[in-house]
Amino acid sequence: MSRNGITRRNVLRNGAGVVAAGALSAPMVHAQGTGGTLRCGFWDHWVPAGNGIMRELCAEWGRANRVEVNVEFITSVGNQNLLTINAQAQSRSGHDILSFPTWEPAAKHELLEPMDDVMGRLAQKYGEVTPAAEYLGKVGGKWVAVPAVSGTQLKPSCTRFDLMQQHAGLDMRAMWPAKAERGPGADGWTWEAFAAAAEKCKAAGVPFGLPMGQFSDAVDWVGGLLTSYGANMMDARGNPTIRNNAKLRQAVEMLVRISRALPDDVWAWDDASNNRALISGRSALVFNPPSAWAVAKRDQPQVAENCWYAPCPAGPEGAYVGYLPYFWGIWSFSRMKPAAKGLIEFLSERPQAERQTNTSSGYDIPPFLSMSDFRIWETEGPPTGFAYNYPVKPHQNQKTSVAFAPAPAEFAVQAYNNGLNTKLIARIVQGGESIDQAMGWVERELNTIRRGG
Amino acid sequence: MAADGSLAVSAASGTGRASSLERFARRRSTIAFLMTLPLLVVVIGLVGYPAAYGIYLSTLNRRMTGFMEGDWLPTGLGNFEILFDSDTFWMVVWQSCIFAISAVLLKALIGFWLAHMLHHIPTKGQRKWRGMLLVPWVIPPALSTLGWWWMFDPSYSSINWILNIFAVPAVPWLGEPWWARASVIIVNVWYGAPFFMIMYLAALKSVPEQLYEAAAIDGATSWQRLRYVTLPMMANIISITVLFSLIVTFANYDIVRVLTNGGPRDLTHVFASYAFQVGILSSNIPRGAAVSLFMFPILAVCAFFVLRGVTRRNKEQM
Incomplete structure (x- = not known):
């Protein structure tokens, strides 16, 4: 070998050099791509197909961008998703992208990657974001998470139009037809009219199924009513606004009136109780996304066929519907931030958003107001078009609401999870306290929350 | 050595x-x-x-960026200070005590009674009854509580359905504060009484038969046998079991969480469920930790007295 100028030593040296160069310059090679692995923890959707479409969309994006996307679904049953978020925040490790429920982006904003760039590009394409999503997803004027499509829901009136017509004399389909216009009587759809209808329906044995406990369905509808009266409990600087608040008193009086027209056991209802009230045919109205209708379609088709969506009733300061969003956020300790942002942007674009909404039978609500015209809400049924007024549309003059806004999120989340607004009413109606006593109590609670942040 | x-x-x-x-x-x-x-x-x-x-x-503030400052307590104890000033927290303390003490007393009484009943059944049949009575204790409480929740359901309670058959008005099991408290205690007693039963049964079996024979010769009534033979012989096991159960019951979480979620109006919250609500649900982990730490001094005082009693009795017997 040495005769040809090739020595054993040279071969070994050159070979080692090639191997070292190859190893150092080689990209991170994974199963299907070269862009590494992106770990996503999405919300485990109530609608089983809702997970399938997320898996499908992630795989599509992964193939196009040569990134391996691992998708897990984390249930909110037993607050498993909250426990996961807190565990990952404590350990500074876990998924790259996580689905954050309503208040979590604000609570964990110091550990979240700013998303202004993504939201800026999306807003340029699709326009305005619903105000409640902005309140929850922006901290200090910066987006800390992107309002998600999958899992985001609204809670407008899901009525039994036959029972409303029969007992309350309201033709909900005529008032809110499946087209972009207000029908006759729509302007009279106020909390006054609502309370009168609730009293008539209770007398007829089909009371409205509105929970009054401390679960989110209860807190959301009561929060929407308070906002429609301009009745805030805390201002944007975190000061309680209970004392001498005439708007709050007026709203509380209306809530007391309505709650007396509800079933006696609503104080113990959870988020499933109102669904059951509608599905069993015992109730003429609930505030809920179409999940209750979907179960009724399977189990009680005669109930589902008589369901019809209407916006929330209006108060002196407009109509506000309870909004319960999810957000897609990226941990600041993620090592895949550019890829994670790319995937979130892809999932938020109109074609992908529409596929998510279609697969969930119209349940999922995109955050952009321009996306309230998906065909699924016109075609879903029976009855066809029943969900036309489920999303917020311009002709409804309705806005999304988050209970305890505009209080700073770190205070609002505590008031929300303590159900302070429903407990205020419960103290009066169930506990026999006067409005002044109950309002004094809620003021003390808000001051306790405010202390120490 | x-x-x-x-x-x-x-x-x-x-x-x-x-x-x-x-x-x-x-x-x-x-x-x-x-x-x-x-x-x-x-x-x-x-x-x-x-x-x-x-x-x-x-000891941290809500954002966990530094120690929590207090107005009248030193820095680091601010969360405790806020809890001291909270109506809801004192209500939780009161309710935790009502829940734990009444549930443990009922469990001890029912367990003692069941153990006595079993002790007097012949060995062959005893095994069958022992197995059946232990069933509530071996089912995971979250699962069995879900079954109870269905029975107590506000709108579709099966218990109320049965009551209605006998023209008894429906009971607002979970909707009315005192009924909701009673429901939580009932489920806890149902779950925990078999543990007392099995411990007391073991203790009963270890009481020497000669003591009862001697008492019978002295003409002791059954109440006197119980008062002067059985109870003194079981005193240590009763104390230890009560202490153990008190700790577990004070820290109970799943029954309240599944059955009432603390409602109505926070009137069934106990330390653990309230700590979860404040710490995890409301994203205030330090204050939630402060709530849960409150159990420690209460239980430490109980443990001190119970264990001192056990030690004293042991010394007397030596």
């Missing part, structure tokens, strides 16, 4: 350095330490560290 606690080394073993190492390794204290090391690691890792971390968390 040598005077220094080392075991005798028989053979000559190499150099002086090696032999001193060997002696160290063979010392009883070293062996004992090494053998308890796995347990120490488990206790420190799974009890000591979480407890210390919980105490540390409770």
Whole structure:
């Protein structure tokens, strides 16, 4: 070998050099791509197909961008998703992208990657974001998470139009037809009219199924009513606004009136109780996304066929519907931030958003107001078009609401999870306290929350 | 064993350095330490560290960026100060005491009664009854509580359905505060009474039969046999069981969480469910940690008195 100028030593040296160069310059090679692995923890959707479409969309994006996307679904049953978020925040490790429920982006904003760039590009394409999503997803004027499509829901009136017509004399389909216009009587759809209808329906044995406990369905509808009266409990600087608040008193009086027209056991209802009230045919109205209708379609088709969506009733300061969003956020300790942002942007674009909404039978609500015209809400049924007024549309003059806004999120989340607004009413109606006593109590609670942040 | 606690080394073993190492390794204290090391690691890792971390968390502010300042308590104890000023928190303290004390008393009484009943059944049939009565205790409480929740359901309660058959008005099991408290206690007693039963049964079986024979010869009534023979002989096991159950019941979480979620109007919250609501649901982990730490002094006082009683009785018997 040495005769040809090739020595054993040279071969070994050159070979080692090639191997070292190859190893150092080689990209991170994974199963299907070269862009590494992106770990996503999405919300485990109530609608089983809702997970399938997320898996499908992630795989599509992964193939196009040569990134391996691992998708897990984390249930909110037993607050498993909250426990996961807190565990990952404590350990500074876990998924790259996580689905954050309503208040979590604000609570964990110091550990979240700013998303202004993504939201800026999306807003340029699709326009305005619903105000409640902005309140929850922006901290200090910066987006800390992107309002998600999958899992985001609204809670407008899901009525039994036959029972409303029969007992309350309201033709909900005529008032809110499946087209972009207000029908006759729509302007009279106020909390006054609502309370009168609730009293008539209770007398007829089909009371409205509105929970009054401390679960989110209860807190959301009561929060929407308070906002429609301009009745805030805390201002944007975190000061309680209970004392001498005439708007709050007026709203509380209306809530007391309505709650007396509800079933006696609503104080113990959870988020499933109102669904059951509608599905069993015992109730003429609930505030809920179409999940209750979907179960009724399977189990009680005669109930589902008589369901019809209407916006929330209006108060002196407009109509506000309870909004319960999810957000897609990226941990600041993620090592895949550019890829994670790319995937979130892809999932938020109109074609992908529409596929998510279609697969969930119209349940999922995109955050952009321009996306309230998906065909699924016109075609879903029976009855066809029943969900036309489920999303917020311009002709409804309705806005999304988050209970305890505009209080700073770190205070609002505590008031929300303590159900302070429903407990205020419960103290009066169930506990026999006067409005002044109950309002004094809620003021003390808000001051306790405010202390120490 | 040598005077220094080392075991005798028989053979000559190499150099002086090696032999001193060997002696160290063979010392009883070293062996004992090494053998308890796995347990120490488990206790420190799974009890000591979480407890210390919980105490540390409770001293932080909401964002966990620094210590929580107080107005009249020193820095680091601000969360406790806020809790002292909270109506809801004092209500939780009161409710936790009502829940734990009434549930433990009922469990002890029912367990004692069941143990007596079983003790007087012939051995062959006893096994069958013992197995059946233990069923509530072996079902995971979250699962069995879900079954109870269905029975107590506000709108579709099966118990109310049965009551209605007998023209008894429906009971607002979970909607009315005192009924909701009673429901939570009922489920806890149903779940925990078999534990008392099995402990008391074991204690009953260890009471020497001669004592009862002597009492019978002296003409003792059944109440006197119970008062002067059975109860003194079971006093230690009763104390330990009550203490253990008090700790577990005070820390109970799943029954309240599944059954009432603390409602109506927070009137069924106990320490653990309230700590979860404040800490996890409301994203205020330090304050949640402060709530849960409140159990510690209460239980420490109980443990002190119960264990002092046990020690005193042991000394008297020696």
